[in-house]
Amino acid sequence: MSLVIAESFSTHLTLSTRLVYQLGEPRSTLRAITDRSGDAVVIHAGGEIDACNEDTWRQLVTEAAATTTAPGPFVVDVTDVDFMGCCAYGVLADAAQQCRNRGIELRLVTHAPIVTRIIEACGLSALLPVFPTVDNALTIC
Numbered sequence: 684m685s686l687v688i689a690e691s692f693s694t695h696l697t698l699s700t701r702l703v704y705q706l707g708e709p710r711s712t713l714r715a716i717t718d719r720s721g722d723a724v725v726i727h728a729g730g731e732i733d734a735c736n737e738d739t740w741r742q743l744v745t746e747a748a749a750t751t752t753a754p755g756p757f758v759v760d761v762t763d764v765d766f767m768g769c770c771a772y773g774v775l776a777d778a779a780q781q782c783r784n785r786g787i788e789l790r791l792v793t794h795a796p797i798v799t800r801i802i803e804a805c806g807l808s809a810l811l812p813v814f815p816t817v818d819n820a821l822t823i824c
Contacts, residue, residue, distance in 0.1 A: 696724065698746055705739040713739055714763075717747050723821055724751040729763035732771035740771060744778045748789070755787035758820045762794055772801060772811075779810045788812070790820040 696719040706715055712731040717724065724747050732740050744759065751757040759775060761767060779789035791813050793799065799813050814820035 696747070696750055699742070702739065702742050702746060705736075706743070711739070712736060713743075715743055717743075719750065720821070722752045722754060723756055723758065724748070725758040725760060725817055725821070727760045727763070727817075729765075731766040732761075732764060733766060733768040734770055737768075737770040737774070741774045741777075744774050748778045748782055748787075751782065751787050753786035755782065756820065757782050757787050757789045758792060758814075758817055759789065760792040760817050760820075761798065762792055764793075764795075767798060767801075772805060772807065775811055776805075776807055779807075783810070790814055792817050792820050 696717045698717060705711065706713060712733075713736045714729040716727040718727070719725075726743065726747050728743075748757050757778075761771075764771075775789065775791065782789045789811065791798075791802070791811050792815070793813060794815065802808055802811050802813060814823065
């Protein structure tokens with residue numbers, strides 16, 4: 684299923700028309716739902732993130748991060764992602780650094796031990812803290 688839904692808990696999170704089109708493209712292997720709750724923004728991603736959709740992933744993460752206001756956090760839930768290529772981690776690291784410069788912490792949600800191992804192996808643990816659930820990521824300071 685290739686569908687993007689921009690939902691919110693308190694205010695509407697608007698994604699660019701180009702991004703909505705890219706995520707809605709029938710051949711897209713990346714799915715995403717974006718929610719806003721106060722200062723926090725959450726991306727729920729699914730499918731695959733690889734070189735074929737790196738630009739779409741970068742635009743999604745960049746747009747959602749830009750709408751997050753301090754103190755945030757900006758939460759990226761990759762629990763339903765079946766594959767994350769190296770490029771996906773690079774995008775997350777770039778966004779995490781940009782968020783940190785604005786006083787916002789990017790928090791990653793995953794159950795996949797391989798994702799946590801890759802983050803640790805790349806020395807990104809301090810930049811990309813991993814949480815077991817979105818609720819944990821939203822409530823832990």
